Amino acid sequence: MSKPFDMEFFLAGMLTGSHATRQRHIHQAELIQAEISEHWHRLTPWAWQKKHVDWFPEHRLNRRSEATRYYYLLTVRLLARRLQKAWVFNL
Template identity: 75%
Template sequence: MSKPFDMELFLASVLTGSHATRQRHLRQGTLIQVEIANRWQRETPWTWQRKHLAWFLEHRLNRHSEMPRYYYFLTVRLLARRLQKTWEFTL
């Protein structure tokens, strides 16, 4: 049996800001991870490609208003930074 992925440990090196901001990024990162795992069976961010995060931003958030989309966009940028990728995303 494998251990569940620990998003807090994964993002620890790139998280900054207030406690509330860090908690929001962790919540959103976990949700992103679950959605990608359900759609593509990619359990950890180390196996993700740019298309997985782009899919999340374009298709899973299409019914959200502008502010939640922006906050998820910031979390996606943190994930890309942690993966040391130069991926660009648009809102």
């Protein structure tokens, strides 16, 4: 039996700012992870490629406001930094 991926532990060393900001990043990262896992069958961020992360805002956030897309972009950049990838993301 495998344990579910702990996104809060994965991001623990990267999170800064207020409690609300940290919680927002964790919540959004968990949502991103769940969507990628469901669509691409990649269970952990270690298995992701840039195309998997690019897919999320293009197909899941396309009808959201610019502000929402911006906050998810910040979380995606945080995930890329945690993975030590030089991925560049734009709105």
